[in-house]
Amino acid sequence: MKKSNAHAVLNQLLIHALVLICVGGTVGLSRVYLRHRIAVTANATKGFEYELAQVERDLAEVNTQIARERSPAALEHKNAQFRLLLAQPTEAQILRIDESPEDRLAAKRNIQRFATEAAGGSAAVRFQVVDLGRP
Amino acid sequence: MSKGFASSRRLAALATGIFLCFGAIGLRLVQLHVLDRDQMLAHAVKVRDSTIPLAAKRGDILDARGDILATSRSLVELAIDPWDFVDYADYLRETRPAEAEAILTAEQHKRFKLAELIGVPYAQIEELYVPGYREVDLEKDLYDDARDGRTKIRWVKLHAGVEESVYEQIQHIAAGPSGEAYDALPKAYRGAPRGLAANRAYYRTYPRDQLAAHVVGFVNKEGVASDGMELFADEYLHGYDGWRESERDGRRRELAEYRRREAPAVDGWDVVLSIDSVVQHTIELELLDIATQYQPDRAVILVTDARDGFLLGLANYPTFDPNRFNESSAEERRNAAVAYEYDPGSTFKVVPAAMALETGAITPSMRFDVSLTSINYQGINRTFIKDDHPILYPVTVHDIISHSSNVGAAQIAMRLGDQGLFDAAHAFGMGEKSGFGFGGEIAGLINPPSKWSAPDITRIPAGYSISVTPMQIHQAMGVFAAGGELLRPQIIREVRDREGKTVFAFGREARRRVVSPTVADEMRRILMRVASRDGTARAAAIDGYQIAGKTGTAQKLIEKRYYSKTQHVGSFSGFFPATDPRLVITVIIDNAHLDGNRRNYGAAVAVPTFQRIAARLIPYLDIKPVTASSSPLLAMEGGRR
Numbered sequence: 007m008k009k010s011n012a013h014a015v016l017n018q019l020l021i022h023a024l025v026l027i028c029v030g031g032t033v034g035l036s037r038v039y040l041r042h043r044i045a046v047t048a049n050a051t052k053g054f055e056y057e058l059a060q061v062e063r064d065l066a067e068v069n070t071q072i073a074r075e076r077s078p079a080a081l082e083h084k085n086a087q088f089r090l091l092l093a094q095p096t097e098a099q100i101l102r103i104d105e106s107p108e109d110r111l112a113a114k115r116n117i118q119r120f121a122t123e124a125a126g127g128s129a130a131v132r133f134q135v136v137d138l139g140r141p
Numbered sequence: 142m143s144k145g146f147a148s149s150r151r152l153a154a155l156a157t158g159i160f161l162c163f164g165a166i167g168l169r170l171v172q173l174h175v176l177d178r179d180q181m182l183a184h185a186v187k188v189r190d191s192t193i194p195l196a197a198k199r200g201d202i203l204d205a206r207g208d209i210l211a212t213s214r215s216l217v218e219l220a221i222d223p224w225d226f227v228d229y230a231d232y233l234r235e236t237r238p239a240e241a242e243a244i245l246t247a248e249q250h251k252r253f254k255l256a257e258l259i260g261v262p263y264a265q266i267e268e269l270y271v272p273g274y275r276e277v278d279l280e281k282d283l284y285d286d287a288r289d290g291r292t293k294i295r296w297v298k299l300h301a302g303v304e305e306s307v308y309e310q311i312q313h314i315a316a317g318p319s320g321e322a323y324d325a326l327p328k329a330y331r332g333a334p335r336g337l338a339a340n341r342a343y344y345r346t347y348p349r350d351q352l353a354a355h356v357v358g359f360v361n362k363e364g365v366a367s368d369g370m371e372l373f374a375d376e377y378l379h380g381y382d383g384w385r386e387s388e389r390d391g392r393r394r395e396l397a398e399y400r401r402r403e404a405p406a407v408d409g410w411d412v413v414l415s416i417d418s419v420v421q422h423t424i425e426l427e428l429l430d431i432a433t434q435y436q437p438d439r440a441v442i443l444v445t446d447a448r449d450g451f452l453l454g455l456a457n458y459p460t461f462d463p464n465r466f467n468e469s470s471a472e473e474r475r476n477a478a479v480a481y482e483y484d485p486g487s488t489f490k491v492v493p494a495a496m497a498l499e500t501g502a503i504t505p506s507m508r509f510d511v512s513l514t515s516i517n518y519q520g521i522n523r524t525f526i527k528d529d530h531p532i533l534y535p536v537t538v539h540d541i542i543s544h545s546s547n548v549g550a551a552q553i554a555m556r557l558g559d560q561g562l563f564d565a566a567h568a569f570g571m572g573e574k575s576g577f578g579f580g581g582e583i584a585g586l587i588n589p590p591s592k593w594s595a596p597d598i599t600r601i602p603a604g605y606s607i608s609v610t611p612m613q614i615h616q617a618m619g620v621f622a623a624g625g626e627l628l629r630p631q632i633i634r635e636v637r638d639r640e641g642k643t644v645f646a647f648g649r650e651a652r653r654r655v656v657s658p659t660v661a662d663e664m665r666r667i668l669m670r671v672a673s674r675d676g677t678a679r680a681a682a683i684d685g686y687q688i689a690g691k692t693g694t695a696q697k698l699i700e701k702r703y704y705s706k707t708q709h710v711g712s713f714s715g716f717f718p719a720t721d722p723r724l725v726i727t728v729i730i731d732n733a734h735l736d737g738n739r740r741n742y743g744a745a746v747a748v749p750t751f752q753r754i755a756a757r758l759i760p761y762l763d764i765k766p767v768t769a770s771s772s773p774l775l776a777m778e779g780g781r782r
Contacts, residue, residue, distance in 0.1 A: 013149060045396070063215045066212065066215065069209065073212065073349065074348040078422035097685070
């Protein structure tokens with residue numbers, strides 16, 4: 007009886023030890039898995055950082071290239087290369103006006119329109135009534 | 142009580158096993174964490190812990206329209222490790238003898254494509270792949286198998302720096318059968334050639350090459366700001382590098398999960414200049430023209446906004462390309478606009494004239510006998526510098542300036558007195574730094590009256606016995622354009638952070654009032670006559686625009702001992718529209734070489750340049766003509782009196 011009791015106690019102890027090991031192992035494994043996930047996430051973040059840095063490097067290169075292409079010397083070279091004959095306007099080609107440019111353009115357009123009407127045989131200016139289709 | 146599931150022997154064996162295992166682990170842990178703790182910890186810290194520097198990006202230098210004048214970008218330095226390729230070839234022959242030769246032939250194809258991509262002859266690359274040794278001290282011979290006083294050369298430079306896009310192509314070289322998709326190729330047949338090593342670094346680049354080189358300056362190969370705005374505004378531009386505490390694995394790769402502390406890098410700020418690339422290009426083209434036509438020793442052109450003193454263009458000849466600064470001489474890198482002194486000649490005459498008007502020593506209607514050859518001043522007979530075109534009738538200050546009379550200018554200066562003339566020069570900024578701030582600016586030289594010799598009172602008003610910088614003459618002329626105030630010549634418009642927000646903005650800064658607005662107006666009228674039909678700068682005229690300015694021609698001082706009769710510094714400094722000034726332009730040409738009997742005077746060499754620059758900038762900057770009715774001044778009628 008005594009022997010059986012001792013066995014039972016030992017068994018209990020062993021079971022508790024095994025349970026403890028299992029629980030400890032589970033906790034340990036969980037912790038390892040957690041560390042693994044942290045590592046994976048951290049590496050993914052590092053990867054994104056690297057990609058971002060690469061994009062910034064590419065952007066810097068493109069910006070440099072654009073700046074080079076937009077330089078006055080490069081644009082003049084292209085003008086000559088493609089025979090675009092683009093030239094800066096001179097003061098003689100510029101008509102400076104003091105009035106509103108919109109009014110001036112409108113007046114100019116209207117003068118031309120009235121002149122066309124007059125050339126068509128009718129001295130009077132005619133306005134065409136637009137039918138909006140309303141009853 | 143339950144009997145249990147195991148016999149005592151089994152239990153004892155299992156328990157013993159478990160406890161032995163745990164005991165062994167425990168003992169090992171005790172050994173690692175207690176007995177060898179210090180040693181292991183030191184090793185771990187040494188091997189794993191690392192502080193990783195985080196490089197800050199240097200800010201850009203932009204022109205007035207936001208175009209990039211200086212920026213940073215990464216380049217990839219390429220090198221060959223020939224021994225890596227030798228080891229690879231040996232490995233292939235041992236482990237994959239059947240495919241070895243095919244793979245090595247593919248490697249050869251990769252190197253051929255590499256040569257094409259980076260523009261280096263293929264034969265040169267093959268030469269770099271020949272393995273070699275370098276002699277080293279025996280004590281330092283620790284990195285290869287044998288301690289024989291020589292070590293394997295594992296870094297042979299191939300290219301100083303290829304662009305990122307080229308490096309990307311290098312990393313995707315395909316050496317398999319044509320037409321096969323890159324990803325479908327076996328690993329050995331794709332990617333960069335074996336033995337190719339790369340090192341990425343940030344370099345400063347100047348996309349507009351020599352444009353505004355003396356303003357922008359440069360950063361040297363070590364990344365140290367060395368000249369120009371790069372050095373002057375380094376505090377704003379350089380940013381602050383950061384760091385990160387982390388750990389590395391056995392292959393020196395960072396273990397991102399062990400990042401502990403981080404101080405992020407702070408990128409530098411952008412500096413926006415007042416320089417306009419188009420204006421700058423215009424004046425540099427003119428300088429190129431001058432260089433081709435006259436082969437001068439030196440030439441300077443300055444363009445300033447007359448309203449606030451900000452520089453729109455500053456160009457020197459000779460110049461340099463900041464991308465290849467190491468190929469230029471110190472003389473080419475010298476910013477002559479502020480670091481070169483010369484005798485200004487007649488452009489200086491405006492100084493005594495204006496100050497004499499300001500102090501009431503003369504009046505606009507006062508007449509002077511300029512036919513004299515000498516005059517008694519302070520009890521001593523002083524001989525005048527002869528005029529090139531003597532005038533035999535009494536003239537006003539208008540005539541003296543428009544005809545650039547040395548005799549008349551000396552008489553005006555005598556009315557100011559020695560000290561008065563000295564003070565006038567200082568008031569206009571001569572003999573002191575302009576506040577430009579960089580480029581190795583010098584102060585010029587004007588001796589105090591106590592050190593003057595007897596002829597100096599006749600020579601200084603004509604622009605001799607005094608040394609000035611081009612910038613000083615330019616800002617002196619700007620006094621009249623700015624209504625009598627001496628403006629500080631500025632070049633930084635604003636400083637922006639990386640988000641584009643303005644951190645600092647700079648505005649008009651008057652150093653002092655030199656003359657009253659009334660005298661400034663009077664001087665504008667006087668200077669308008671210089672560019673009229675009977676002035677010395679008639680070629681400066683532009684239809685519809687009132688031009689004001691002053692020519693200057695000074696004999697060059699040779700070896701600080703004597704004045705040359707053939708070498709001159711020709712100059713013209715002026716502004717327009719005279720009655721509502723927008724631009725101040727100064728052109729200075731040192732020792733122009735003209736054909737035949739033509740003389741290298743300011744009127745012949747500098748005035749036409751001024752006129753061409755003004756004519757080109759009028760439409761570009763939309764400078765409207767000021768008509769007589771809208772002018773606050775009355776235009777003077779030209780003609781000799």
